[in-house]
Amino acid sequence: MALPAQPKIYHICHVDRLASIVASGGLLSDAALLQQAMPGTVIGMNHIKQRRLKELTLTSQPGLHVGECVPFYFCSRSVMLYLIYRQSQELTYRGGQGQIVHLEADLSATVAWANAQGRRWAFTLSNAGARYFEDRADLSRLGEVDWDSVQARQWQQCKDGKQAEFLLENSFPWHLVERIGVHSRLVYPQVTNVLPAQGHRPAVEVLPDWYY
Numbered sequence: 001m002a003l004p005a006q007p008k009i010y011h012i013c014h015v016d017r018l019a020s021i022v023a024s025g026g027l028l029s030d031a032a033l034l035q036q037a038m039p040g041t042v043i044g045m046n047h048i049k050q051r052r053l054k055e056l057t058l059t060s061q062p063g064l065h066v067g068e069c070v071p072f073y074f075c076s077r078s079v080m081l082y083l084i085y086r087q088s089q090e091l092t093y094r095g096g097q098g099q100i101v102h103l104e105a106d107l108s109a110t111v112a113w114a115n116a117q118g119r120r121w122a123f124t125l126s127n128a129g130a131r132y133f134e135d136r137a138d139l140s141r142l143g144e145v146d147w148d149s150v151q152a153r154q155w156q157q158c159k160d161g162k163q164a165e166f167l168l169e170n171s172f173p174w175h176l177v178e179r180i181g182v183h184s185r186l187v188y189p190q191v192t193n194v195l196p197a198q199g200h201r202p203a204v205e206v207l208p209d210w211y212y
Contacts, residue, residue: 001147007107008178009072009166012081014041015099015187019194027103027172031068043084043093043100048129056128058167060137061120066128069121069167074150076102076181076210079127079163085212097211101191102181103202107166110176111139120169127163135167175200181207 011027017040021027024038030049053067073080083090085097114121122137125144136144149161180202182188188206195201 001151003143003145003147007074007142009074009105009107009110010076010078011070011072011103011105011172012043012078012100013103014043014093014095015101015182015190016040018101018191022174022194022196025171026174026176027070029068029070029170031065032170041093041095041099043091044080045090045129046092051131052129056131056133058122058135058137060122060135061169064120064122064169066167069169070172071128072105072166072168072172074107074123074145074147074164074166075162076104076207077153077212079155079159082212098183099187100183100211101187102207102210103177104179104181105172105176106178108139110166110168110172113173113176114168122167124165124167126160128165128167130160177202180204181210183208183211 020038020040030053049067053065056066058064058066081097081100084093084100087094087096111121122135123145125134127133145164146158146161149155149158150164152158152162155162180191182191182204185206188204191204
């Protein structure tokens with residue numbers, strides 16, 4: 001698969017975190033979250049979060065730890081979502097995928113905003129929580145991402161490539177969230193009810209194809 005003309009990026013979170021995300025003006029990195037406790041369910045793996053915070057740095061952005069960045073995938077229906085769906089023993093959260101929402105943003109718009117703000121960013125060619133990965137901070141090299149793997153529905157043989165990430169230093173502004181994908185009509189009102197009455201309200205859609 002060729003590089004998409006307009007790549008999108010995706011962050012997943014539990015629906016009960018949305019209110020605090022909106023209230024704080026966007027998503028915060030794990031490092032920033034350590035400075036201010038936020039309400040809501042944590043869905044990540046704690047040991048991986050610690051590794052990203054303390055051990056893993058970006059070659060393309062020297063001195064910047066992975067955990068100091070807000071992480072995104074280049075696809076919905078991620079490997080992480082599959083672990084949540086299967087209620088993996090690796091996870092503390094065992095609530096399944098029904099309450100998980102996808103926040104979708106545009107890659108080019110995000111990079112333009114980051115550059116204007118002097119905010120560092122990078123993308124990886126595989127899972128940025130692994131002990132080895134390659135990263136880039138040059139959009140002209142985006143074709144090095146294995147886009148066939150990123151978009152694969154059956155990814156057991158290409159798991160590493162599917163887990164490529166986009167990383168944005170410190171925080172991600174709410175106004176760049178273009179769309180919110182939810183699993184079902186049951187979750188839809190939980191999302192729309194916490195969106196601000198005034199200000200930015202991303203489109204909310206029931207998108208079962210984004211789930212397992």
